[in-house]
Amino acid sequence: MELRKEILDTLEQDARISPKELAIRLGADEVDVVNEVAAMEQEGIICGYLTLIDWDKTSVDKVTALIEVKVTPTKGLGFDSIAKRIEQFPQVSSIYLMSGGFDFTVIIEGRSMRLVAEFVRNNLSTIEGVLSTATHFVLRRYKDHGVIFDEKKLDEMKRFQVRKDDLIISCSGTVGKVSIIRDDDPKGIISQALLLLRVDTNKILPLYLKYFFSSRNGYNTIVSRSSGSVQVNIAKRNVIEHISFRLPQIGTQRKIVEILSSIDEKIEENERINNNLEQQAQAIFANEFLSLDTLPEGWKQASLIDIADYLNGLAMQKYRPTADEIGIPVLKIKELRQGRCDDNSELCSPSIKSDYIIHDGDVIFSWSGSLLVDLWCGGICGLNQHLFKVTSSKYDKWFYYAWTKHHLDRFVAVAADKATTMGHIKRAELAKAEVLIPNATDYNRIGALLQPIYEMIISNRIENKKLAATRDTLLPKLMNGEIDMSEIDYE
Numbered sequence: 001m002e003l004r005k006e007i008l009d010t011l012e013q014d015a016r017i018s019p020k021e022l023a024i025r026l027g028a029d030e031v032d033v034v035n036e037v038a039a040m041e042q043e044g045i046i047c048g049y050l051t052l053i054d055w056d057k058t059s060v061d062k063v064t065a066l067i068e069v070k071v072t073p074t075k076g077l078g079f080d081s082i083a084k085r086i087e088q089f090p091q092v093s094s095i096y097l098m099s100g101g102f103d104f105t106v107i108i109e110g111r112s113m114r115l116v117a118e119f120v121r122n123n124l125s126t127i128e129g130v131l132s133t134a135t136h137f138v139l140r141r142y143k144d145h146g147v148i149f150d151e152k153k154l155d156e157m158k159r160f161q162v163r164k165d166d167l168i169i170s171c172s173g174t175v176g177k178v179s180i181i182r183d184d185d186p187k188g189i190i191s192q193a194l195l196l197l198r199v200d201t202n203k204i205l206p207l208y209l210k211y212f213f214s215s216r217n218g219y220n221t222i223v224s225r226s227s228g229s230v231q232v233n234i235a236k237r238n239v240i241e242h243i244s245f246r247l248p249q250i251g252t253q254r255k256i257v258e259i260l261s262s263i264d265e266k267i268e269e270n271e272r273i274n275n276n277l278e279q280q281a282q283a284i285f286a287n288e289f290l291s292l293d294t295l296p297e298g299w300k301q302a303s304l305i306d307i308a309d310y311l312n313g314l315a316m317q318k319y320r321p322t323a324d325e326i327g328i329p330v331l332k333i334k335e336l337r338q339g340r341c342d343d344n345s346e347l348c349s350p351s352i353k354s355d356y357i358i359h360d361g362d363v364i365f366s367w368s369g370s371l372l373v374d375l376w377c378g379g380i381c382g383l384n385q386h387l388f389k390v391t392s393s394k395y396d397k398w399f400y401y402a403w404t405k406h407h408l409d410r411f412v413a414v415a416a417d418k419a420t421t422m423g424h425i426k427r428a429e430l431a432k433a434e435v436l437i438p439n440a441t442d443y444n445r446i447g448a449l450l451q452p453i454y455e456m457i458i459s460n461r462i463e464n465k466k467l468a469a470t471r472d473t474l475l476p477k478l479m480n481g482e483i484d485m486s487e488i489d490y491e
Contacts, residue, residue, distance in 0.1 A: 008045070067108060082096055091109060162196060169194065178210055194354065207257045215475050281453045296442065303431050308390050314384065335381070356382055362391075367388055
């Protein structure tokens with residue numbers, strides 16, 4: 001809930017902020033931010049996005065007025081019927097039910113005071129039930145939706161504006177996350193929860209410093225200097241500025257950056273390919289299954305329960321590895337969101353029943369908390385409770401994965417409606433989720449289109465896992481000088 005509040009507070013101030021920049025400001029995972037925003041849009045918490053314009057700096061004639069309106073409530077409907085009549089006028093930008101000496105505040109925008117006055121006289125005052133109105137014109141805005149309309153204040157804030165190659169470090173909450181501003185990143189102003197580092201590029205490459213902070217040694221150095229028992233934070237800039245590290249010559253830095261960047265660029269390329277593949281798969285699925293006017297011959301209706309088995313995970317705290325066992329990571333919602341296990345992932349015994357062992361390519365459905373459906377490619381692990389392993393003895397993976405993913409939005413809405421503490425769905429909802437089963441000919445035809453796409457997605461994700469492992473192995477060795485760069489001619 002805390003992440004939701006931080007997202008809403010930030011979006012209220014800057015609705016144009018990208019998910020990536022929003023994640024940087026909040027020190028959160030981009031995937032978590034995207035999922036929470038989508039969920040809040042689905043739940044109607046986020047109703048739209050507002051652009052603030054200083055009309056005084058344009059040639060457009062525009063005035064804003066606040067109208068106090070007293071009314072007689074309609075019998076049986078109260079104030080709602082009158083409010084609905086008022087809100088239909090395009091001149092009305094906002095309407096609020098108020099306490100106190102009048103009933104509604106109506107905000108009106110028009111090209112001139114005269115036109116606003118005419119609207120109030122000819123349209124607003126003539127509505128049945130309206131007793132009186134009082135008009136107040138806005139003469140000047142000093143602050144609106146958190147934005148200060150003051151030139152001097154704006155000039156002062158410019159020193160907090162990010163530039164290309166700036167390093168942004170999360171210094172509160174999730175301490176130690178580091179990002180770098182690129183050419184295509186939106187311009188913005190950092191919040192109090194972030195530190196901005198701007199380096200002398202004649203002495204150090206920004207990406208080299210970014211890679212240092214991304215290394216285990218660099219990250220631990222930041223975290224070890226943080227304070228706070230409940231929410232850790234970095235209180236002062238000099239805590240970061242006084243960190244010592246190995247700084248080779250610019251030429252050597254460039255070789256190191258080029259080696260590591262080449263791996264990251266390949267990872268990003270695979271991610272772009274997978275995004276396109278996902279869009280293709282969704283388009284094919286929609287065309288084949290969702291655009292039908294009538295059920296083709298030999299097709300039949302069923303449910304998710306009819307086409308797949310949904311195995312709930314174990315309470316893995318009961319299945320810890322014994323002293324003579326090498327544990328395997330536990331797949332929880334956190335791991336599913338980030339697509340991998342990490343050093344903080346819990347471990348379980350590898351001797352658990354094989355049904356609960358997860359492998360690359362398995363379909364996993366988080367049915368509680370953050371509802372997700374994904375193709376797991378994070379390696380062998382144990383399935384925790386609140387997650388379904390989705391399998392089928394009758395149908396191919398492309399079929400039950402696509403249909404489960406198709407119903408995810410509805411499941412999210414159902415969970416949100418029933419949520420008291422943590423939203424979830426029950427197996428009964430799976431039985432209500434309609435599925436269309438094609439005849440054998442159409443099934444094979446559609447499968448020939450979708451199966452290769454999902455296989456490529458899985459292959460690219462597995463490759464990215466190996467690339468990331470290679471990068472993470474090379475990173476400390478390159479930073480510590482364990483690899484001699486003098487003999488490497490990297491182009």
